[in-house]
Amino acid sequence: MKHNISILLALLMPLLLVSQSGTIKGSVKDKLSNEAIIGANIVLKGTDAGTSTDIDGNYIIVGLKPGLYDLQVSYLGYETISQFEIEIQGIRPTILNFELIENAKQLEEVVVKAASFKKTAESPVSLRTIGVSEIKRNPGGNRDISRVIQSLPGVTSTASFRNDLIIRGGAPNENRFFVDDIEVPVINHFSTQGSSGGPAGIINVDFIREVDFYSGAFPVSRGNALSSVFNFKFKDGRDDRIGATMTAGATDIGVTLDGPIGNKSTFLVSARRSYLQFLFKAIGLPFLPTYTDFNAKYKYKIDKKNEITFIGLGAIDDFSLNEDANDTESKQYLLDRLPINTQWNYTNGLVYKHYGSNGYTSFVLSRNMLNNEAIKYFNNDASNSANIILDYKSQEIENKLRIETSQRAGKWEYLLGIGYEFVKYSNTTINKIYTGAGAEDINYSTDINIQKYGAFANISRKLLDDKLNVSFGLRMDANTYSNEMNNPLDQFSPRASASYQINDKLSFNVNIGRYFQLPPFPALGFVSNGILVNKTNKITYISSNHLVSGFEFNPTPGSRMTIEGYYKTYQNYPLLLRENISLANLGGDFGVIGNEPVTPTSEGRTYGLELLYQQRLTKGFYGIMAYTFGKSEFTNASGQYAASSWDSRHIISLTGGKRLRKNWEIGVKYRYQSGLPGTPFSNNSDLKTNWDRNFGGIPDYTRINTIRYGAFGALDLRVDKKWFFKGWDLNLYLDLQNVTAAAVARDVLVLDRPLDENLKPIGPPIIINPDAPADQQKYKVKTINDGTGTVLPTLGIVVSL
Numbered sequence: 127m128k129h130n131i132s133i134l135l136a137l138l139m140p141l142l143l144v145s146q147s148g149t150i151k152g153s154v155k156d157k158l159s160n161e162a163i164i165g166a167n168i169v170l171k172g173t174d175a176g177t178s179t180d181i182d183g184n185y186i187i188v189g190l191k192p193g194l195y196d197l198q199v200s201y202l203g204y205e206t207i208s209q210f211e212i213e214i215q216g217i218r219p220t221i222l223n224f225e226l227i228e229n230a231k232q233l234e235e236v237v238v239k240a241a242s243f244k245k246t247a248e249s250p251v252s253l254r255t256i257g258v259s260e261i262k263r264n265p266g267g268n269r270d271i272s273r274v275i276q277s278l279p280g281v282t283s284t285a286s287f288r289n290d291l292i293i294r295g296g297a298p299n300e301n302r303f304f305v306d307d308i309e310v311p312v313i314n315h316f317s318t319q320g321s322s323g324g325p326a327g328i329i330n331v332d333f334i335r336e337v338d339f340y341s342g343a344f345p346v347s348r349g350n351a352l353s354s355v356f357n358f359k360f361k362d363g364r365d366d367r368i369g370a371t372m373t374a375g376a377t378d379i380g381v382t383l384d385g386p387i388g389n390k391s392t393f394l395v396s397a398r399r400s401y402l403q404f405l406f407k408a409i410g411l412p413f414l415p416t417y418t419d420f421n422a423k424y425k426y427k428i429d430k431k432n433e434i435t436f437i438g439l440g441a442i443d444d445f446s447l448n449e450d451a452n453d454t455e456s457k458q459y460l461l462d463r464l465p466i467n468t469q470w471n472y473t474n475g476l477v478y479k480h481y482g483s484n485g486y487t488s489f490v491l492s493r494n495m496l497n498n499e500a501i502k503y504f505n506n507d508a509s510n511s512a513n514i515i516l517d518y519k520s521q522e523i524e525n526k527l528r529i530e531t532s533q534r535a536g537k538w539e540y541l542l543g544i545g546y547e548f549v550k551y552s553n554t555t556i557n558k559i560y561t562g563a564g565a566e567d568i569n570y571s572t573d574i575n576i577q578k579y580g581a582f583a584n585i586s587r588k589l590l591d592d593k594l595n596v597s598f599g600l601r602m603d604a605n606t607y608s609n610e611m612n613n614p615l616d617q618f619s620p621r622a623s624a625s626y627q628i629n630d631k632l633s634f635n636v637n638i639g640r641y642f643q644l645p646p647f648p649a650l651g652f653v654s655n656g657i658l659v660n661k662t663n664k665i666t667y668i669s670s671n672h673l674v675s676g677f678e679f680n681p682t683p684g685s686r687m688t689i690e691g692y693y694k695t696y697q698n699y700p701l702l703l704r705e706n707i708s709l710a711n712l713g714g715d716f717g718v719i720g721n722e723p724v725t726p727t728s729e730g731r732t733y734g735l736e737l738l739y740q741q742r743l744t745k746g747f748y749g750i751m752a753y754t755f756g757k758s759e760f761t762n763a764s765g766q767y768a769a770s771s772w773d774s775r776h777i778i779s780l781t782g783g784k785r786l787r788k789n790w791e792i793g794v795k796y797r798y799q800s801g802l803p804g805t806p807f808s809n810n811s812d813l814k815t816n817w818d819r820n821f822g823g824i825p826d827y828t829r830i831n832t833i834r835y836g837a838f839g840a841l842d843l844r845v846d847k848k849w850f851f852k853g854w855d856l857n858l859y860l861d862l863q864n865v866t867a868a869a870v871a872r873d874v875l876v877l878d879r880p881l882d883e884n885l886k887p888i889g890p891p892i893i894i895n896p897d898a899p900a901d902q903q904k905y906k907v908k909t910i911n912d913g914t915g916t917v918l919p920t921l922g923i924v925v926s927l
Contacts (some may be wrong), residue, residue: 138186146216151186154179154199157225158534160430160481166201166226186427192216192840192850194743194785196684201663205229210684210742211259216850217926218369221362228534229592243678243686243740244338247586247597250625250635251344251674251690258334258361259743263783265795266842266863268375268920270327271337272314277781279473279736279752280341280692283799284714289314290323292772292902293341294692295732295758296353298323298713299646304348305329305358306423307376308475308492309436309526313356314416315443316469319498319520320646320720328441329514330396330421332371333383335361342692343623343675345638346582346599347530347543352643352670360423360437370927377402378417391426403446406885412451413461418442422433431481433820437492440472449506454888455910459876462821465502465516467716469604471495477525485533487740496522498718504818513606514818518718522647524549532584540585541599545856546576551647555721560816561704562808565901570653578605578644581612589627597623603642607650609721610666617667636675640665645700649709649720661699663725669697676736689735696730696922699760705827706763711771730760730770749782762830769803769831776800789848799838804832806896807875814893814903823875823907835872841865857924862917869915877908 154166161328162183166713169176169186173195179185192214201205204226222512244255260269267274272289275281282292291299299321303310314324339358340348348355368385380398387393401413422438446469452458475492502516531542535591541800550573557568599621602614611617621639628634643667644650652660676690701724709727712719734756741749754777758770776799784794810816811823849856879887892906 134519134631135865137899143607146192146852146855147188148190148192148211148214148216148418148850149186149188149219150190150195150197150217150222152181152222152224152346154185154201154224154226155183156204158481158485159225159483159533160486163201163204163226164432166204166224168201169200169422171196171198181337185819190214192848194791194854195899196468196742196844197222199224199615201226203228207827208683209257211748213259215333215855215926217853217855218364219366221364221427223362223687230580239854243680245625245635245678246345246589246638247595247625248345248584248599248623249340249343249637250595250623250633251625251637251676251691252340254339254854256337256339256342258331258336261331261334262847263791263793263844265781265783265793265844266840266861268863269331270920271279271329271331271334271358272327275339277750277752277779277795278339278341278736279754279777279779280734280756282756282772282777282802283797284323284772285801288323288325288714289327290318290321290714291354292714293353294694294734295756295770295772297321297770297772298696299719300351300353300643300711301356302348302351302354303322303356303358305437305439306360306435307488307490307528308473309494310358310473311437311494311522311524312441312471312473312496313733315419315441316362316415316445316467316716317471318713318716319639320648323714324754325415325569326377326400326417328419328421328439329358330380330382330398330419332396333394333421333423342672343621343639344641346584346601346621347528347541348618349545349580349582349603349619350602350643352641352668360394360516362425363394363423372925373398373922374926375922376918377405381667382421387424390428390558392422392923393424393425396421407448407451410448410451410453411459411623412448412457413464414448416444416446433479435477435479436475437477438472438474441470443469447506452632453883453884455876455879455881455887456874458879458887459822459874461506462877465500465515465518467498467500468499469498481532481862481888484535487530487531490526490530492526493800494522494524494526496520500717514556515558520553520555520648520718522549522551526699538585538587541583543582544576545580545582549576549578549647550574551576551650551651552907553648553721558819560812560813560819560824562827565819572618572651572653572658574607574651574658576605576607576650578603580604582788587721593627593781595625603644605644608661608666610664611644617669631680633678634675638673639671641670642671643670644668645709645724646720647698647866648884649722649724652721652723654723659723663723665700666698666726666814667725668699668726671695682744684744686738686740688738691733691735694731696728696760698726698877699728699730700724700726701728701763705825707830708760708762708770710760711830714771728761730758731767732758732770743785747782750779752779752782753777762827771803774799775832789850791846793844793846795842796839796844797838800833800837801870804835804872805830806833811875812894812904812907813901814905815876817891817905817907838868838870839866840868857922857926859920859922859924861920861922863920864915864917867915867917871911873909873911875907876910878908 211405340355363384371382378400382396384394417775419441424436473494480919528545580603586597601619604614759767781795805825807823808826
């Protein structure tokens with residue numbers, strides 16, 4: 127028997143070890159008309175490989191060694207474009223479609239220089255395009271875009287286990303996300319309702335072609351954002367046969383399928399399931415998270431002038447407690463505080479695009495829904511309903527329609543569009559809390575409908591022999607929630623951009639604009655004494671004025687240096703009346719923000735300077751060096767400016783890597799961030815009434831952010847190895863986050879319980895004044911340090927068939 131197996135392995139081994147050659151194919155078309163461009167030149171830089179498009183605008187290059195390539199597309203009368211670091215696999219063709227922009231000036235030129243980094247007339251500053259190869263290989267990124275962008279300037283991070291995006295000093299709730307033109311409100315598991323963060327991303331990186339990240343100069347078609355906009359562009363499914371990709375990492379396992387459906391359509395679908403609950407239980411953690419997510423894309427090309435795209439994303443999250451993990455004070459503290467949480471969400475959308483002779487029109491129809499439930503019992507005892515401390519159930523449903531047209535008239539380009547949304551928000555809340563004003567029992571239900579509407583326009587053209595590119599845009603938004611928000615002229619949002627090409631390598635860029643964002647739905651729907659109290663308080667859109675300018679220098683085709691300065695002001699930010707602080711300080715933790723009385727009276731300002739040097743993969747090396755100096759301040763009840771929770775003054779990020787022989791790659795990232803502000807605890811934190819409701823110390827918001835935590839510096843490493851066998855590809859990677867086990871020391875107030883000989887908490891909390899009236903009794907408390915630096919290793923495997 128053993129002899130037969132040996133013979134079989136000997137016969138199969140040559141087949142397994144045969145390396146496959148790769149293929150890249152796609153089409154080249156006019157961006158506005160979608161007409162095929164015949165005879166466009168496609169060149170793989172640094173190689174002898176190249177081809178031209180056929181009569182249908184299609185191209186194909188075969189026999190390529192698997193790896194990363196830079197590709198350039200050119201045609202007389204059009205702007206030459208380049209795509210960097212395209213991954214060529216052995217098992218599947220790489221499909222890359224190009225849309226060229228007409229430029230009559232280039233009819234006069236023989237040699238055309240391709241733009242190395244994306245820049246648009248509308249967004250000449252604060253726009254960075256991230257390719258899928260950059261996402262996959264980023265050390266410490268763990269294939270998650272929210273972590274990858276921490277290599278870029280202007281991005282502040284909070285807890286190492288969360289994906290909160292703090293861009294240029296703004297709050298985590300100020301970001302918006304789009305996938306193939308469809309807005310996706312939730313991109314993280316266990317998302318903070320009213321904000322955007324969470325511990326793990328929902329979007330499958332194997333779907334992504336590239337991501338446009340705007341930290342300013344937002345396109346007029348992307349409303350309701352104050353800090354950033356993300357445009358995810360999904361790739362199309364393969365059109366030759368059904369293929370599969372299977373992934374397994376430290377936290378989850380997933381599978382992706384893609385392929386053709388007939389001659390005109392392709393699909394991608396994926397499902398992923400975590401096994402964190404088993405890992406956390408095995409190592410004795412007090413919480414057990416489980417998540418599942420789904421991604422889907424279907425594209426149908428009706429003819430060369432019409433196409434339909436469907437996008438679907440969804441997630442199911444469950445968070446339970448491991449009550450047996452109570453052997454330390456910090457674990458007991460978490461068991462006392464954390465609720466059981468169930469959350470699910472989805473986004474489904476259709477995009478119909480029709481191309482004319484000089485432009486195209488898009489119809490975008492989508493629906494998204496978030497269901498969020500949380501429950502907490504005193505001492506985690508669910509046997510008696512009287513023990514309920516928190517019982518929260520909420521739903522957000524948005525139905526959206528957007529119509530926009532992009533056209534060219536001579537040298538002018540313009541964009542026009544309108545949008546409509548129908549929103550349903552419901553909430554049932556039972557919550558026993560304690561604040562500086564005393565104990566409060568919250569019990570209400572709300573169910574509101576809101577109709578939102580808006581319009582936008584933008585016009586741009588090149589001047590001065592194409593050296594100057596200017597753009598002017600405006601947007602107006604309104605809704606039926608209240609009289610304060612139903613007039614579009616009150617949310618008039620103008621913006622202007624300009625880019626001047628000083629020489630072939632140096633340009634000056636500037637943008638100025640005014641932006642608006644609707645407050646979180648929990649704030650809009652909060653009810654007290656049977657009325658929408660925040661409607662009575664005249665809550666309205668948050669507004670922000672932006673000014674960004676800087677220089678960009680491109681010393682080589684694959685490198686750039688930028689320096690940008692920004693200044694942002696905020697008006698009408700919600701002020702939380704319980705805490706007397708700005709809502710802008712919240713959103714970096716689990717739960718819900720804005721679910722309380724507010725007034726639109728907080729103001730803010732953020733400003734800073736950003737430096738960036740980026741080297742795309744050249745001769746096997748790539749790297750990013752970024753530095754940010756920034757300040758972030760918001761007013762509280764006193765009207766005085768104070769440092770916000772995101773006021774990290776200095777951020778340094780260094781990322782680099784080397785591609786080695788035999789498909790090995792190593793990468794390293796070091797990130798330093800000066801300390802974030804913090805708020806000390808109130809002297810009433812030890813009151814029994816507080817602990818029996820809040821299970822933690824009370825922040826003294828009269829001294830908000832008056833202390834400063836220590837700086838944080840983390841080193842991440844990553845090693846990749848790829849094999850290209852006959853019939854399948856294999857990628858193994860080792861990702862080490864926080865190699866130096868760095869930690870930020872923060873004080874946490876806990877109950878000082880009796881301990882046994884193993885230092886395990888035993889018995890009930892100690893009341894230090896049992897003879898005092900009930901509302902004056904105090905627990906014995908103490909401070910512990912939660913600064914525990916942990917190395918987070920991930921051994922991952924990706925198999926493509």
